Amino acid sequence: MIEIRNLQKHFVTKDVNVHAVNDVSLKVEEGEIYGIIGYSGAGKSSLVRCINFLEYPESGSITIKGFGTIESDNGVLYRTDGGQKTRIKEKDLRNLRRSIGMIFQLFNLMDRSTVFDNIAYPLKYTGLSKEEIEEKVNKLLKLVDLEEKRDSYPGQLSGGQKQRVAIARALANDPKILLSDEATSALDPDATESILKLLKDLNKQLGITIVLITHEMAVIKQIADKVAVMEDGKVVEEGEVYEIFSDPKAEITRKFVETSSGLEKINKLIENRTVDLNNSDGRKLIKLTFTKDSVGEALISKVSRDYNVDISIVLANVDIVAENALGGIIADISGKPEDVNEALDYISSNGVRVEVIGR
Ligand SMILES: Nc1ncnc2c1ncn2[C@@H]1O[C@H](COP(=O)(O)OP(=O)(O)OP(=O)(O)O)[C@@H](O)[C@H]1O
Ligand SMILES: [Mg+2]
Incomplete structure (x- = not known):
């Protein structure tokens, strides 16, 4: 579903040069929940932001099913399908981003819009009629179990409910992939539990592939199928969650496993x-x-x-x-x-x- 090869990403600011993603290669299969865990600054967000090209890697390539391969040559993006190398168009990137949903730690909702309007927002320029949008949003509200909150504003919702709205919005364009960047980190244990359950249900019901970033092994152990452990921009260990938990190899993985067991x-x-x-x-x-x-x-x-x-x-x-x-x-x-x-x-x-x- 997603194959990342030799991805590199630096951030250069005035006085520092951070190697945020250092030669990362990994493969996420269709329908999988793929966890990426690491301490703060390990490069997790940078890596997933490269998957939908919110960040441009300097080199490496990403293949996404149904979309093809995009290669970066010094930060310039090319399509490399069928042996041809053509510069990618902004329109193609927009389409790609539309086919990948994303949710965040702090929900990123529009506070002055109702739940309905927040969810309807990504459907704005898709050519759907008002009735079709209405029908679609109602379906999404049902999916995340928020039908009663349709006309509420984000300020009137709990953290868990806000994240449900964000999930519904992320699913508005029927993405095949959902990227989740610390989606439960701002939630209390009960809300975390219910959001993780929702993600797992969506993964099962819709077959959506989920790439899930977290710094908590408890999250990985609960819903992920595979996990990659990141440290200093690199993936230091990767595999089936159960195998990793029962026999962690890298020092940092052992630490994560211990703290959660x-x-x-x-x-x-x-x-x-x-x-x-x-x-x-x-x-x-x-x-x-x-x-x-x-x-x-x-x-x-x-x-x-x-x-x-x-x-x-x-x-x-x-x-x-x-x-x-x-x-x-x-x-x-x-x-x-x-x-x-x-x-x-x-x-x-x-x-x-x-x-x-x-x-
Ligand atoms: N836009 C940016 N400009 C400069 N440096 C950045 C930028 N984004 C990230 N970095 C740096 O890149 C490194 C990796 O950051 P990243 O946000 O990917 O880590 P993370 O694993 O997601 O951490 P956290 O768990 O705190 O979210 C860090 O050292 C960070 O300071
Ligand atoms: Mg992050």
Whole structure:
């Protein structure tokens, strides 16, 4: 649906030159919810703003299904379909932007217009009749469950309702792609939940492909299928959400995963010495990660019996990631050193990831 190749974007201001997007390549499949996560300044917004060419990259190319490939040559955009390279027309870019919806953290609604008029705004120069616009907006209001707020003004709505209006407006031209830049970051947990649910429903019902930027792993884990982790303009890790959560590779990804899993509490416990880390060879503090294929095994009791070790659970946690369970246990294991090692090998061989932590 969207393929980005070797995209580069710098921002040059008076005294600084920021490499906001540094050689990013990624592929978003049709119908997917593709999350992009990173800390502030990682380049997430710059990257998605290149997808609808609100920003022009300096080099690289973007292919969008139904639209073709656009390549940037020193910031000048060309179409490169069929081996031809022709300068892109402003009209084509406008059409492209119209076929991609976008929603933002602060909604960007027109405060002096009613909900109806906000949603109708993108339909203004499309040649639709007044009746057709009326019908379309009513349909959109229904889709986002705001029929009663049709004549209200944005100032009379809650944050979650404002975002619903923004979503309806973004969908007015029946886009195949929706870009969401921190759409839930200004919302309380309940409103966040309901907007994420709405996005997921729209993705399922309309088959719309969603590219979703966030700095919260909780958002990714709830609705994304795939995730790219960005740091300093680069994608440092990318893949299926469940795979990334169960086995994060990059340091920054581990941090994101920890903060969203509740298991980060263990770091506090270790810091505060609530957990005794007086490790000897025969005693280890371990972290076990149970994935969807290994959850539910009565492994712990079996291992303590068969290998004559003691395992006491310090902290346990089950997370739902991409609609599957992901379990984590922090435990203290003790016994004869060779028994402990054999027990850990046995646990590993059952598809459970074993890490010795805090030594
Ligand atoms: N218009 C601009 N002019 C100058 N520098 C910019 C501009 N837009 C972004 N930058 C810089 O590019 C880098 C990436 O910014 P970007 O907004 O893409 O990050 P982000 O990951 O979206 O961060 P946040 O989570 O804070 O929104 C930052 O260092 C930022 O200061
Ligand atoms: Mg941003």
